Amino acid sequence: MELLKERILKDGSVKEGGVLKVDSFLNHRMDISLLQEIGKEFRRLFPQPEINKILTIEASGIGIAAITAQYFDNADVIFAKKTKSKNLDGELYSVPVFSYTRGIPFEVQVSKKYLTAEDHVLILDDFLAHGQALKGLMEIVRQSGAQVVGCGIVIEKGFQDGGQLLREQGVNLKSLAIVDSMDNGIIQFRE
Amino acid sequence: MELLKERILKDGSVKEGGVLKVDSFLNHRMDISLLQEIGKEFRRLFPQPEINKILTIEASGIGIAAITAQYFDNADVIFAKKTKSKNLDGELYSVPVFSYTRGIPFEVQVSKKYLTAEDHVLILDDFLAHGQALKGLMEIVRQSGAQVVGCGIVIEKGFQDGGQLLREQGVNLKSLAIVDSMDNGIIQFRE
Numbered sequence: 001m002e003l004l005k006e007r008i009l010k011d012g013s014v015k016e017g018g019v020l021k022v023d024s025f026l027n028h029r030m031d032i033s034l035l036q037e038i039g040k041e042f043r044r045l046f047p048q049p050e051i052n053k054i055l056t057i058e059a060s061g062i063g064i065a066a067i068t069a070q071y072f073d074n075a076d077v078i079f080a081k082k083t084k085s086k087n088l089d090g091e092l093y094s095v096p097v098f099s100y101t102r103g104i105p106f107e108v109q110v111s112k113k114y115l116t117a118e119d120h121v122l123i124l125d126d127f128l129a130h131g132q133a134l135k136g137l138m139e140i141v142r143q144s145g146a147q148v149v150g151c152g153i154v155i156e157k158g159f160q161d162g163g164q165l166l167r168e169q170g171v172n173l174k175s176l177a178i179v180d181s182m183d184n185g186i187i188q189f190r191e
Numbered sequence: 192m193e194l195l196k197e198r199i200l201k202d203g204s205v206k207e208g209g210v211l212k213v214d215s216f217l218n219h220r221m222d223i224s225l226l227q228e229i230g231k232e233f234r235r236l237f238p239q240p241e242i243n244k245i246l247t248i249e250a251s252g253i254g255i256a257a258i259t260a261q262y263f264d265n266a267d268v269i270f271a272k273k274t275k276s277k278n279l280d281g282e283l284y285s286v287p288v289f290s291y292t293r294g295i296p297f298e299v300q301v302s303k304k305y306l307t308a309e310d311h312v313l314i315l316d317d318f319l320a321h322g323q324a325l326k327g328l329m330e331i332v333r334q335s336g337a338q339v340v341g342c343g344i345v346i347e348k349g350f351q352d353g354g355q356l357l358r359e360q361g362v363n364l365k366s367l368a369i370v371d372s373m374d375n376g377i378i379q380f381r382e
Contacts, residue, residue, distance in 0.1 A: 015280065029305045030253075030268040032260045059249035059270065062221075066254035067261075069223045077221040077254065083293070089206065102274070114220045 001041050001176040005189050007034060008155065008177060014185040018129075018157070026154065027060040027126055032067065038176060039068035042124065042152045045174045050120040051075055051149050055141065057108060057133055058082055060126040064154060068124060075122070078114050080137060082106045093143045097136035100129065108136040110144075117145030128153040128175060131162025138171070148172075155179065158190050192232050192367040196380050198225060199346065199368060205376040209320075209348070217345065218251035218317055223258065229367060230259035233315065233343045236365045241311040242266055242340050246332065248299060248324055249273055251317040255345060259315060266313070269305050271328060273297045284334045288327035291320065299327040301335075308336030319344040319366060322353025329362070339363075346370065349381050 011024045025031040051072055056065040057080040065077045083106070091112040098105045115121070123137050134151055141148050149172065156163045156175035159182070166173050178190040202215045216222040242263055247256040248271040256268045274297070282303040289296045306312070314328050325342055332339050340363065347354045347366035350373070357364050369381040 021280075023302065024304070028269065028272065028302060030257060030260075030270070032257060032266075032268060035257065036261070059253060059272075062250060062253040063257035063268065063270075066221060066223060066226065066257050069221075070227070070258075075223075077223060078219065079221070079250065079254070081219065081250075089212070111214065111219060113215070 001038070003034070003037055004154070004177050007031075008179075009187060012187060014182045014187065018160075018182065020127075020155065020157070020179060020182060020187070022155065026064075030063050035064060035067040038064060038154060039071045041176055042068045042122075043071035046122050046150045046152060048120070048149050049073065051122045053078060053115065053119045053121045053146070054124055055080065055110070055115070055121050055137055056124045057137060061124055064126055065124045068152075072122075076114075078110060080140065081109045093140040095136040095139045095143075097132045099132065108133070108140060110140050112144070115141065115144035115146050119144070119146035120149050121146050122149055123151045124153075125151075126154045128156040128162050128173075129160040131166055134162065134166065150174065152176075192229070194225070194228055195345070195368050198222075199370075200378060203378060205373045205378065209351075209373065211318075211346065211348070211370060211373060211378070213346065217255075221254050226255060226258040229255060229345060230262045232367055233259045233313075234262040237313050237341045237343060239311070239340050240264065242313045244269060244306065244310045244312045244337070245315055246271065246301070246306070246312050246328055247315045248328060252315055255317060256315045259343075263313075267305075269301060271299045271301045271331065273299065284331040286327040286330045286334075288323045290323065299324070299331060301331050303335070306332065306335035306337050310335070310337035311340050312337050313340055314342045315344075316342075317345045319347040319353050319364075320351040322357055325353065325357065341365065343367075 093110045151173045153175040156178045158178040158180040181188040342364045344366040347369045349369040349371040372379040
């Protein structure tokens with residue numbers, strides 16, 4: 001997605017430890033016009049009419065999923081939670097996930113009420129690196145008996161192995177921008 | 192907002208400890224059509240053309256703010272973070288807040304890059320009860336020198352004192368539904 005790549009080059013920055021900062025438009029300040037274009041592009045990449053649930057994970061995925069859902073005919077958004085809350089009770093799907101960003105493990109949780117074997121799910125997230133969060137979300141869909149129609153990622157770090165491993169397993173994974181290298185602070189995209 | 196009140200009566204449920212569960216349409220599963228109507232209503236309630244930033248807090252506020260921002264002419268969304276992250280560096284506004292929902296204190300954090308003295312801010316959140324998160328967000332805006340144009344809340348618990356105290360202080364606070372009582376599990380709205 002050229003508009004996104006241009007924006008990453010213009011406003012993204014590379015920090016120590018392989019961190020690509022896009023907090024100026026994606027995951028702290030959100031440029032809603034850009035999110036709308038991202039939503040339309042996800043719709044183009046995932047035209048399957050059976051998609052009826054968009055699953056993401058708090059926090060940065062929520063805005064992307066909410067805006068994107070508007071371009072689907074009939075899709076609710078469910079955002080998985082990372083912490084226990086009084087707002088989440090009853091029976092839960094729960095999968096442990098290790099966060100490289102935060103350096104700690106956490107439980108990805110979704111209420112069993114909102115995912116069933118009849119659902120066709122598009123999973124969305126802002127970043128894919130090692131793929132831990134995405135694997136956790138896919139495992140939750142598997143537990144529910146629903147089908148993963150596809151996984152849409154805004155920015156994939158192609159120099160980490162999450163995306164490659166998932167594609168080798170046959171996952172219908174599509175990323176709007178794949179960063180293949182950030183050596184010396186220079187961002188290079190996959191063609 | 193009648194549509195919202197009807198939905199709360201239909202799909203909300205009252206749990207022990209004064210918890211109003213609306214996870215079926217607002218803060219776990221999100222009904223995007225409803226969020227669009229909520230966004231339009233916030234626009235009607237806050238017509239001030241100078242609003243250029245919508246500030247909320249992760250996680251449940253993000254979807255509401257992202258959808259709502261589409262009905263404003265030129266407003267970015269900033270979502271305050273509750274935890275340290277590698278994605279947030281540089282100078283921060285930081286305010287300690289006690290969460291009654293989670294039973295623990297946390298720091299509300301916003302990068303100084305994204306709020307300045309020139310900004311006119313609409314603060315949005317899903318719930319208002321004791322008002323701790325809202326007061327934290329208002330304090331961050333105060334630190335930045337920006338102006339709070341108003342605060343929009345989807346559901347206010349009118350039987351807790353956050354809303355009353357803020358209105359007494361002159362805050363331009365508007366809630367789409369105010370629950371005045373949940374005694375015996377029966378939800379009663381303020382007229």
